Amino acid sequence: MVYLLRVLCMLAFVVLAPFVGGLLSGLDRKLSARMQGRIGPHVLQPFYDLYKLLQKQILVVNRYQVMLLLSFLVMVVGTGALFFGGFDLLLVFFVLTTASMFFVLAATVTNSPYAELGAQRELIQMLSYEPMILLTAVGFFMANGSFKGVDAFTADLPAIVKLPGVFIGLVFVLTIKLRKSPFDLSTSHHAHQELVKGVTTEFSGALMGVVELAHLYETVFLLGLVSLFFISSAWWSIPLALAGALLVWFIEVLIDNTSARVKWNQMLSSAWIITAVLGGGNLLVLEIIRMLS
Amino acid sequence: MPTISKSPWMMHYDGSSCNGCDIEVLACLTPLYDIERFGVINTGDPRQADILLITGGVNYHNESVVKQIYEQMPTPKVVVAVGICACSGGVFKDCYNIKGGVDTTIPVDIYVPGCAARPESIIDGVLQAVELLARKQTEAESATAAEGEAQ
Numbered sequence A: 001m002v003y004l005l006r007v008l009c010m011l012a013f014v015v016l017a018p019f020v021g022g023l024l025s026g027l028d029r030k031l032s033a034r035m036q037g038r039i040g041p042h043v044l045q046p047f048y049d050l051y052k053l054l055q056k057q058i059l060v061v062n063r064y065q066v067m068l069l070l071s072f073l074v075m076v077v078g079t080g081a082l083f084f085g086g087f088d089l090l091l092v093f094f095v096l097t098t099a100s101m102f103f104v105l106a107a108t109v110t111n112s113p114y115a116e117l118g119a120q121r122e123l124i125q126m127l128s129y130e131p132m133i134l135l136t137a138v139g140f141f142m143a144n145g146s147f148k149g150v151d152a153f154t155a156d157l158p159a160i161v162k163l164p165g166v167f168i169g170l171v172f173v174l175t176i177k178l179r180k181s182p183f184d185l186s187t188s189h190h191a192h193q194e195l196v197k198g199v200t201t202e203f204s205g206a207l208m209g210v211v212e213l214a215h216l217y218e219t220v221f222l223l224g225l226v227s228l229f230f231i232s233s234a235w236w237s238i239p240l241a242l243a244g245a246l247l248v249w250f251i252e253v254l255i256d257n258t259s260a261r262v263k264w265n266q267m268l269s270s271a272w273i274i275t276a277v278l279g280g281g282n283l284l285v286l287e288i289i290r291m292l293s
Numbered sequence B: 001m002p003t004i005s006k007s008p009w010m011m012h013y014d015g016s017s018c019n020g021c022d023i024e025v026l027a028c029l030t031p032l033y034d035i036e037r038f039g040v041i042n043t044g045d046p047r048q049a050d051i052l053l054i055t056g057g058v059n060y061h062n063e064s065v066v067k068q069i070y071e072q073m074p075t076p077k078v079v080v081a082v083g084i085c086a087c088s089g090g091v092f093k094d095c096y097n098i099k100g101g102v103d104t105t106i107p108v109d110i111y112v113p114g115c116a117a118r119p120e121s122i123i124d125g126v127l128q129a130v131e132l133l134a135r136k137q138t139e140a141e142s143a144t145a146a147e148g149e150a151q
């Protein structure tokens, strides 16, 4: 029964995530526009954009680009599918890192100075958020006694009760992963950009469509990760998890609209300090409590 | 159905403008005019742009740049010349370094006159460009369909 449910969850992610992600992205743009006093585009705009991109002419700069970007997409979909299937979080995060590597490689093979600089920044971004992502996996292990996502459903209490520091740390690095200001260094959806389009500069037409699609999958996966903090064996934890993920999403949009881009060293140091203090501190306290009891 | 008309991404290049028209182009993005409500994104990347918007005339120095940007854009694409300088050279027409309007270098589809061009007329020009884009996309589609039948 549980196995069937897990397989169904995986399938649901693969099929539904682009729609959920697209709708969230459309609401994001509408909300951002409202925060800036504008009307903003249609809520379905991300779907229009994606549809157009997939139909537009592709100018291939380097033929490996296509293979690398498709691998990136497959890996991102795989990350989310493994996560929603309730598999080992460490495995999920390693697949996610592999996906990012394919993305960076796809940018560097183009030999474009802008894409290369963007790719270097993408690597620095990875350096900034990876420690926190790993600590999150360790945190879940300490809270639920298992690395498996599915075991959260048998816990007495939602993980956030034991992991408030890890949760705040994760929300902090989520800004980097969702490509939001102030950490949208490698590429940005906004007009304010200084690297042409950074890491995605040389991706045209359907190739850019693949990147956008992967981003939709990624958004849903990351919000799923946030909601895992609220899951417990009680039935009410599921609506709570949905509400928690939506609240975090709203906070990310708010941060995006109220902050200016920072330099890479500020991003790296702030992310690591937050990781060490909130993430590391939280785990330390958990360990001390465990030893005392 | 032409999909491009719902998602026209625009790239803005400043030829030899006095900056008057550039400010007006940026004004189109502000809350008062909000061109994004038509799905327009002001992108900096020719590879992802559908509309090339040029302000100011072309000079001998940036001639190759304008050509390169145009060639880097995937088809279908439309060029909009904004301001009288971009249309014909304007007040700078007889300057020693000015080649003339944008159409001396690349084919221009839409001319938006004015000095400086008003945001209203720029938006009007962009929307006409969107219609033209849709027409170009349909034509390209029917051309490929006809080719497919001929084979």
Ligand code: SF4
Residues within 6 Å of the ligand: B016, B017, B018, B019, B020, B021, B055, B056, B082, B083, B084, B085, B086, B090, B091, B114, B115, B116, B117
């Ligand atoms: S048309 Fe007028 S405002 Fe525009 S660039 Fe030329 S001189 Fe400046």
